[in-house]
Amino acid sequence: MTEVGYDLREYSFKTPPELSGGATRTFRYRCVIVGAGLAGLALAADLGQRGVEVVVIDRDATSGAEGVLSRGVGYAARTIEIFDRLGVADKIAAKAVTWNEGRIFDDRELLNHYVIQPDQKQKWPAFLNLQQFHVEQYLYERVEELDQVDVRWQSTVVGLDQREDSVELSVETPEGPYSLEADWVVACDGAHSSVAKFLALEPSLTYLNDYWAYADVRVDLGELLQRRFWLNLPELNGGAAIAHQMADGCIRYDWQIAHVDPDEEIAEERVRERVTTLLEGRTDYEIVSIGRVRMKRKVLSPFLHGRVIFVGDAAHELPAFGARGGNSAVQDAENLAWKLTAVLAGDAGYGLLDTYADERLAAALENSRCALQSESFINPQSKGERLFRDAVLRLAREQEFARRLINTGRPSVPIVYADGPLVLADRDDFDAGVQPGAAAYNAPVTTAGRDAHLLDLWKGNFTALYFTETWDPSDPPTDEVRGFDLDHVIVTRDPQLSVTGVEVAVDTTGALFDRYGADAGACYVLRPDMHIAGRVREVSPVGAVAIVDQILARAEQPKKKEEELCR
Amino acid sequence: MPLTTDDGDRLMARLIETWDGLPPEEGEAFLARLVLLLANEVGDLGGLLAAVTAASPPRP
Ligand SMILES: Cc1cc2nc3c(=O)[nH]c(=O)nc-3n(C[C@H](O)[C@H](O)[C@H](O)COP(=O)(O)OP(=O)(O)OC[C@H]3O[C@@H](n4cnc5c(N)ncnc54)[C@H](O)[C@@H]3O)c2cc1C
Numbered sequence: 001m002t003e004v005g006y007d008l009r010e011y012s013f014k015t016p017p018e019l020s021g022g023a024t025r026t027f028r029y030r031c032v033i034v035g036a037g038l039a040g041l042a043l044a045a046d047l048g049q050r051g052v053e054v055v056v057i058d059r060d061a062t063s064g065a066e067g068v069l070s071r072g073v074g075y076a077a078r079t080i081e082i083f084d085r086l087g088v089a090d091k092i093a094a095k096a097v098t099w100n101e102g103r104i105f106d107d108r109e110l111l112n113h114y115v116i117q118p119d120q121k122q123k124w125p126a127f128l129n130l131q132q133f134h135v136e137q138y139l140y141e142r143v144e145e146l147d148q149v150d151v152r153w154q155s156t157v158v159g160l161d162q163r164e165d166s167v168e169l170s171v172e173t174p175e176g177p178y179s180l181e182a183d184w185v186v187a188c189d190g191a192h193s194s195v196a197k198f199l200a201l202e203p204s205l206t207y208l209n210d211y212w213a214y215a216d217v218r219v220d221l222g223e224l225l226q227r228r229f230w231l232n233l234p235e236l237n238g239g240a241a242i243a244h245q246m247a248d249g250c251i252r253y254d255w256q257i258a259h260v261d262p263d264e265e266i267a268e269e270r271v272r273e274r275v276t277t278l279l280e281g282r283t284d285y286e287i288v289s290i291g292r293v294r295m296k297r298k299v300l301s302p303f304l305h306g307r308v309i310f311v312g313d314a315a316h317e318l319p320a321f322g323a324r325g326g327n328s329a330v331q332d333a334e335n336l337a338w339k340l341t342a343v344l345a346g347d348a349g350y351g352l353l354d355t356y357a358d359e360r361l362a363a364a365l366e367n368s369r370c371a372l373q374s375e376s377f378i379n380p381q382s383k384g385e386r387l388f389r390d391a392v393l394r395l396a397r398e399q400e401f402a403r404r405l406i407n408t409g410r411p412s413v414p415i416v417y418a419d420g421p422l423v424l425a426d427r428d429d430f431d432a433g434v435q436p437g438a439a440a441y442n443a444p445v446t447t448a449g450r451d452a453h454l455l456d457l458w459k460g461n462f463t464a465l466y467f468t469e470t471w472d473p474s475d476p477p478t479d480e481v482r483g484f485d486l487d488h489v490i491v492t493r494d495p496q497l498s499v500t501g502v503e504v505a506v507d508t509t510g511a512l513f514d515r516y517g518a519d520a521g522a523c524y525v526l527r528p529d530m531h532i533a534g535r536v537r538e539v540s541p542v543g544a545v546a547i548v549d550q551i552l553a554r555a556e557q558p559k560k561k562e563e564e565l566c567r
Numbered sequence: 568m569p570l571t572t573d574d575g576d577r578l579m580a581r582l583i584e585t586w587d588g589l590p591p592e593e594g595e596a597f598l599a600r601l602v603l604l605l606a607n608e609v610g611d612l613g614g615l616l617a618a619v620t621a622a623s624p625p626r627p
Binding site for chain 2: 387388390391392394395399401402405
C-alpha cells in the first residue's frame with residue numbers, strides 16, 4: 001500500500017487466440033478458472049497434472065495481492081503435503097523458515113513458552129512460514145511446465161452469463177475485450193469475488209470490530225525470531241501484536257489498531273514507531289511492505305451455483321488467527337480437482353460436485369468456529385469474553401492448564417469429513433486408527449529397496465492400503481472402478497514379503513501399523529485427495545473395490561437436478 | 568465423590584467469607600477463576616456442561 005520493497009516478478013500479457021489474427025473469435029473451453037492466487041494456481045496445477053485443459057485468467061501482472069502487498073505467511077503440514085503432490089514442496093521448504101516454538105506475553109511479561117514437538121515420522125515440518133507471493137510464484141512456475149494450463153495475466157473478467165449448458169465470460173485486456181465460453185467456471189477470484197457479484201450472490205458476511213496493521217520488516221536479529229504474541233500492550237491501548245519470522249530475512253509484525261483513523265495507523269512514521277517499540281528500541285531495520293486488514297467472517301453458501309464453483313476466499317473468509325485462509329484455499333482446490341476431473345471426463349455427474357460443496361462448506365464452518373474462538377480471546381468484546389479471558393491470563397502465571405487455554409490461534413489441522421456420500425462409517429470393529437474422512441497419516445517406508453514415505457507412492461487415484469504380512473488374494477486386484485483408477489499398495493512389517501504386480505511398502509518404524517490400528521490386519525481406501533473413504537478388517541482387493549463402488553454410487557445421487565441448478 | 572455434609576458446610580463458609588472480603592468489582596473475576604480451576608479438577612466435559620446447564624437460570 002504505502003511502500004513496496006519486494007522485487008516481484010512481472011508477468012506479461014500474451015495475445016490469446018481470441019484476439020489473434022484480426023477478427024475477435026470465441027472459443028469454448030472445458031474449464032476456466034478466474035483468479036491466479038493460491039486457490040486458482042493450486043487448482044490449475046492439480047487439474048493440469050490430471051490431464052485436464054484449463055484456462056486461468058488473472059487481472060494482475062504479478063503473483064501476490066495486486067502486486068503490492070505481502071499477505072499470507074504460515075502453511076500447515078497438510079497443505080505442504082498437497083504442495084508436495086503438486087511438485088512445489090521442495091522449493092517452498094528450501095525457501096521457507098520452519099518453527100516449532102512460540103511465546104505469549106501479557107504486556108511484556110512472558111506467560112507461556114511452548115514447544116511443539118515435531119512428529120519425527122513426517123516428511124514435512126508441521127509449519128512453514130513463507131511470504132505468500134513466493135508460494136504463488138512457485139505454483140505458477142509449476143503450471144508453466146504443464147501444457148494443459150494456459151495462464152492469462154493482465155486480463156480482467158468483467159462479466160459472466162450463466163446459460164443452460166455453459167458459462168460465458170467477458171474479459172478485458174490491454175489489447176481489447178473478448179469473450180469465452182466454458183463448460184465449468186471456477187471462481188478463485190478472492191475476497192471481493194467479482195464472479196459472486198455477477199451472479200448477484202449475497203454471502204453471509206459479518207465485519208468484526210477488529211482492525212490490524214501489518215508490516216514486513218527486514219532486520220538481522222542474529223537468529224530466527226520464533227512466534228511471539230503480545231496481549232494487552234499499553235502502547236496499543238490494550239491491543240495485541242504478533243511477530244513472526246519469514247523468508248528473505250524479514251519479520252512480519254501485526255498489531256491491532258483502533259478503527260478511528262486506520263490511515264494514520266499505517267503512515268510510515270507511525271509504523272516505524274510501532275516497530276521500533278516491538279524491537280525494543282532498535283532502528284536498524286527496513287520496512288518492506290505495509291498493509292492493513294479488518295477481520296471479517298464471510299461464508300457463501302452453497303459453493304456451487306449451476307456451472308460456477310467457488311473456491312478459497314471467494315467462498316469464505318475468516319479472521320486470520322490460526323492461518324486458515326490460504327491453507328483452506330489450497331485444501332478446497334485439492335478436494336475439487338479430482339471431482340471436476342471426473343465430471344469433465346464423463347465418469348461422474350453433478351452429484352460428485354455437490355460433495356465438494358458440502359465437504360468444503362463443512363470445513364469452512366469448522367475453520368470459522370476455530371477462528372472466531374481465537375478472535376474472542378484476542379479481541380474480547382462482550383463482558384463474558386473479557387471476564388473469562390482475564391481469568392485465564394491471571395491463572396496462566398501459575399497453572400499449566402490455564403496456559404493451554406490461552407487461545408491466540410490454534411494451528412490449522414485438516415478437517416475430518418463427516419459420514420456422507422464419500423465417507424463410509426465403520427462397520428467393522430476399529431477402536432483406533434485413522435477414522436474415515438480423516439487425512440491419511442504419513443510415515444517412512446522402504447519400497448523397492450529405497451527409502452520413501454508412504455504417501456510418495458500415491459499417484460492421485462483411489463488407493464487401497466492393505467496392512468498385512470501375507471498376500472494371496474483369490475482374485476487379482478482390479479485397477480478400475482466405475483471409470484476411476486484404483487491403485488493397490490501393500491503395507492507390511494515383513495521386509496521379506498515379495499509380491500509381483502502390487503507395490504509393497506515396508507513399515508520400517510512400525511508407525512503405520514500403529515497409527516492405522518492395523519495389528520489385526522486392515523484395508524484402508526484413500527480417496528484421490530488422500531482422505532480415508534472407508535476401511536474394513538478383511539485384507540482383500542474385493543473389499544477395497546466394494547468401498548470405492550459404494551461411495552461412487554452414493555455420490556451419483558445428485559441433491560438437486562443439474563437443470564434446476566442452472567438458473 | 569460427592570462432598571460430605573461437613574465438608575460442604577466448611578466450603579460454604581469459606582466461599583462466603585472470601586466473597587464478602589472482596590471489593591465488589593472483583594467478585595466476578597474471582598468466581599471466573601474459581602470455575603476454571605474447579606473445571607480443571609473435574610476434567611470431564613460432559614459433566615461440566617451439565618453443571619453449566621444446571622446452574623443457569625431457567626429460560627422464561
Ligand atoms: C495480512 C494477512 C495475513 C494472512 N496470513 C495467512 C496465513 O498466515 N496463512 C494462511 O493460510 N492465510 C493467510 N491469509 C489469507 C490468505 O492470504 C488468503 O486466504 C488467500 O490469499 C486466499 O487465496 P485465494 O486464491 O482464494 O484468493 P487470492 O489470493 O486473493 O487470489 C485472487 C486472485 O483473483 C484475481 N482476481 C480477482 N478478481 C478478478 C477478476 N475480476 N478478473 C480476473 N482476476 C481476478 C486477483 O488478481 C488475485 O490474483 C492472510 C491474509 C492477510 C490479508
